[in-house]
Amino acid sequence: MSPFFHRLILVPLFGLCLSAGAAPLDEPLKPLPAAPKQNPLRVELGRQLFNEPRLSVNGSISCASCHQLDNGGADKLAFSIGFAGLPVAINTPSVFNASLNFRQFWNGRADTLEAQIHEVVQSPSEMGSNWQHVVQTLSADPAYQASFANAYPDGVTMTNVQNALATYERTLLSSNSRFDQYLLGDTDILTREEKYGYQRFKEYGCIACHQGVNIGGNMFQKFGVMGDYFQFRGLAVESDLGRYLVTRDEEDRNVFKVPSLRNVAVTAPYFHDGSARTLEDAVDVMFKFQLGRIPSSEDKTLIIKFLKTLTGEWGGKPL
Structure with a gap:
């Protein structure tokens, strides 16, 4: 057994040992609600x-x-x-x-x-x-x-x-992701690595912005909290100004609505500028410019495995 996975096994995870059919978990992320009744x-x-x-x-x-x-x-x-x-x-x-x-x-x-x-x-x-x-x-x-x-x-x-x-x-809710099933108490639905990926997602602070029922979409945040993303990318354009275009407030320059991470594995490319072609690229940018941290390759892999559990269903089929 590798030292890395030996370390993982020693770290306790809330809900890791719960069995399928248990009560919903008390977690900061919440499962999708049922679609509201409509005419x-x-x-x-x-x-x-x-x-x-x-x-x-x-x-x-x-x-x-x-x-x-x-x-x-x-x-x-x-x-x-x-x-x-x-x-x-x-x-x-x-x-x-x-x-x-x-x-x-x-x-x-x-x-x-x-x-x-x-x-x-x-x-x-x-x-x-x-x-x-x-x-x-x-x-x-x-x-x-x-x-x-x-x-x-x-x-x-x-x-x-x-x-x-x-x-x-309003009926277009991608229900029944494996992570939603996990939150609802079926803790066996995720692999050990996916559960640890969720733990790393919380520990590194991703959950500070990607939170709530939509795992994002409920706040604004500056793109480039820990570094100048736009200088790094180059060729700034008007759309990079973000919320500043609405408010003309300097504090809103380069501020955007935090996107939902639901179905993130199937919605590449990423960011308002479509600059990240892969989920791996997007995670790298988030760590560098939003968190100011460099994850281990193992932790990055685990987080990506977790993100892939957020893919829901539509019309009875996975997206």
Whole structure:
């Protein structure tokens, strides 16, 4: 037995010896809640709109073009392609579990899913449309006329389009990750290394920012707490200013919403700039610029094993 694993075995872990079927664990991270009950007519209408390219001004892209449910709710690109065939300025986050974030967008400029939808449709780099055009287009379609009339007393309106889309997105929770099953008491579902990875995740301080039910998404944090990430990366651009673009407060320069780590193993590339191509790269950057520490290779491996347990399911299949 290697000295490293001998050391691990000697370190006590809360819950390590619990058996499957035990009570939920008292941990700082919490399992995903059940999806809230929604009006099924609005959910189905929202699903159709999510896949509707006519929300964009030239009918070229839909929400699903960038938020691909079979690609972890994102699109595997550093920068998604907008309606004009050009890349947008910032990485597309996953739509899965977005309803659990305390703000939307990397700089947190939208308080709700509806506000996020409102901006994306009109964005000159994303969908390039306007709400008058969207409402007119949908109103001219008999199928949408009927669907909206069934779901909303006042039919096709901007507010109802946004509400239907947001209602559908609130159902997009990637439940039943192995880590969620562990938190719910099935402590045998994780391997010894994955459990130690979770312990290291807490000990190194990752959990200070990646916390709560969404394992992130509930606070803002400066990118580069322990070093100048942007000098290291080079070629600074406007989107690097983060929350400063919203508040114009110097304290918000390079500050971003902390992303959720749910499904992180299947949502590369990482960060607002899409600069980290692999999970290993992302962990290295976080240790250097957020924690100011250099982990042992063993600890880094363990943490990555833990992060891979955060992948949930959608439609009865792992993401």
